[in-house]
Amino acid sequence: MQQRFLDPTVLAGIAGLDLVAQTVVDGFIAGLHRSPDFGFSQEFAEYRAYNPGDDLRHVDWNVFARTEKAFLKRYRGETNCQLTILLDCSRSMRYTSHRIDKLEYARFLTASLCYLARLQRDAAGLVVFDDEVKNFVPPSTRQGQLARLLHAVEKAEVGTRTDYAKPFAHLREFLHRRGLIACISDFWEPPESVINTIAPLRFHGNEVVLFHVLDPEEIRPKLKQPVLLEDLESGETIEVSPDYASREYPAKIDAHLQELRSKAQGSGLDYFLIDTSRPLDAALREYLAVRRGRM
């Protein structure tokens, strides 16, 4: 099993996001033994007795052959699910303590989700944002949609600072259909601000998943000597001692993560923390296991 887990640094060596996504998704699909229960939509719900006037196309002829009674197959969703991925390209996403920075990891994650949606013939769209919407690919199931999405992901470059208010307000204008919204970001904002901005998407009947991408050094920084730290987005500098980084900072970041998780769950949002040092397929697998429990 372990050998299927793909190290992010190995993925970084693969040219082309489509190949990365295919490698990741095909790998864990094989691991799941093609379970029929996964996916975002088209789930089987129940059988109903045929009534005159019903569309004969939905009659289950196999059941009719066995029982000589006509039953209709009913599904939970009438249409395919619409997946919209919000990819944060702020400057803080450029941070890394090893080979893969957060943005690169988020790209792999986005590409994998897009590939997964295509396999299920779901409509997938993409919004790339920092303090404004940088790129928008409307959700669609058209031919070539995956290529467009991957191209947009490929072109996603770091911008300035993160501002959730503006792009999410913009997003509400485009998302008319209900669907699944995956927000991939490092969420370097106060949890209350993040949730207050993103939660309104939930009110439209959307299902929202927060992918919190963080570098391991952001969670447990390792300083050998006092250093001058510079904020990637604001440019502010501050001098930090190793003692502080090893004693007080972990407590604060843990409290932050806990608050973000609880506030997200309190607002009906799915929250998933991803460490960029973890294998990507393992992270996706864990996420889908959680999803399966809910659906």
Add this chain to the structure above:
Amino acid sequence: MGFFAPWFLAGLAAVGLPIWVHLLKRHKTDPKLFPSLMFFEQREQSSVRHRRLEYLLLFALRMAMIVLLALLFASPFIRRSASAVDGKRITVVAVDRSFSMRAGNRLAQAKDEALKVLGNLKPGDQAQVIALAGNVQALTQVVNDPAQLRAAVVAIQPSDSRASFGELARYLRTLADAQKMPLDVHLASDLQKSAMPPGFADLRVNPGTTLYFHPVGDPAPNWAVENVAAPRRVYDPKRVRMQATVAGYGTPAAKRTVTLALNGKTLQTKTVDVPANGRGQVEFLGLDAPYGFSRGEISIDSGDALAGDDHYFFSVERADPRKVLFVDDGRRPRAELYFRAALESSGDSGFQMETQRPESAAAATLSTYAFVVLSDLGNVPQALDSALQNYVRNGGSVFVALGPASAVLPRVPLLDEAIQASNYAGREGDRFLTVTDVDAGHPALRAVDRFSGVKFYQTVRVNPTKSRVLAKMNDQTPLVMERNIGEGKVLAFASTFDNVSNDLPLHASWVPFVAQAALYLGGGGAEQPVNLPVDSYVELRAADASNKNNRAAVEVLDPDGKRVFSLEEAVKATNFALDREGFFEIKTASGRRSLVAAHADRRESDLAQIPKETLDLWKGTGLIDAQGASGAAPGEESAAEKPWPLWPYLLLLLLGIAVAEAVVADRYLRPPVQERESVKREAA
């Protein structure tokens, strides 16, 4: 404050190095990028501020190290009053006991002056008594015992040596350096002008040394037997000529009676007119000396205060003419003829020549000959060669002539130099060689008039590697070479003694050449002069350690007939200083006996005193530096200052700062405690 080597202060420019390094390190503290600083607080700067404090301390320590290093090389000093060391001075009482102090009661006066100085010393004052003669003799250590100091002064006896104020100044400099205290020097002397060194700089004394002069005696007219020219050996008493010079110093013109005595018996008396403040010469003909060593004396009736220089000792030895062995193989009869004629026509040379063939010469007792002549022998028989080698090593001399017979030899006999070829020149058309370079100062070539006009038709070309070349031909080949072997010497002539290979025997320089060479060679090898001034050294043993005679005992009997050396000293002593007038009987390690006559240095006979201006200048040498530094007026002798080096203190300070730098740097570079603990855990 000053610097002994101020140019090293240029090293202070190196202070820029830590400045540059530390500034560079400051610039290199590049900020580390982090996604968000929302969980960092500004108050944490305190830890960095603490680090910067350490950083600046380290920087200051390194700067101080470089500055101290530059100062250390520049060797700073401060001027401190020499008397400020502990406020004490050493009194040095110097009493002149040179030969001139024998005049009248000068030495007694000097000793009285010295005792007066000692009487003025306060209890606890440190003093030293020294005696000045040929060298400076410390009669006591630096002590504060008046009785010991007085006893030392009273015990001072006159000597026959010559005073040297240069030696006194050198001793005072050494003493001042060793004691590191200022000196008060009291010199009780007749302050003879002739005791001054050649250069005034030799009189310099250290700053802080104060000179006090206590002159004794007055300049007085003095006659002296200045010099006696007497032969070392007498072979024919009737042919001896002696000359004596009588000098007057500050004297009027006068007649003086000069007496020649031998072994205490007056032989001749003559009168000489000595001009005012001048010199007169008297000549004695004939010296009826008995066989063996005789003690001669020439004296005058001066009646002056300094009676010691009214006589002059000389030593003379009556001997039979010495034999010279002329070894010839008979092929060059004219060589023997010319050599014999030259030897016998050179006055009282005292040589008697014998001729032998090489075969018979090997059996002869060579030690009975003054020297041996090898006249172009060619191959020297083995027996003769080894006999000659022993003869030379024991002090004998050999004169080797090289001609056509020698040209075929690989090496020159005895001289052991390689023979390269034979130089031939025709007799026609000026095709001959001449002598161009002559060491005219050498005793054997002193009167040869540079061999002028002598034509050499054939010479043997020798490559000298061990020998000294005394004369060269115009083609730069050596003509006369000399080499000392053991206690003897070998003289080589690269041509023959007849008039075939050259025409030297037909020229005027032939007789003086043979006579001087014979005197030089027949003098006895390392034989030394026998009439010497006091304080001269007589060599008792050759420096050649391989000589078997080097371990033989020497013997010296002083004028009183007492042995100078103990038995242990007799086998080790290499030389001996003639410390007083009189006759010394000496037997060297080689067995040669001689009677050496020692006489006082006649510069002591001039009783003229040093001018007062010169004495003031001498006194001022101890004040020059002190005045230059403190600006004290001349005459303020107590203001003498000396440089006080500061390098020991700077060195200690530098060591302390180096240790502090190491500690601070270690603290600065050491990882935090927590990190060390994590490293330990990982290691565990």
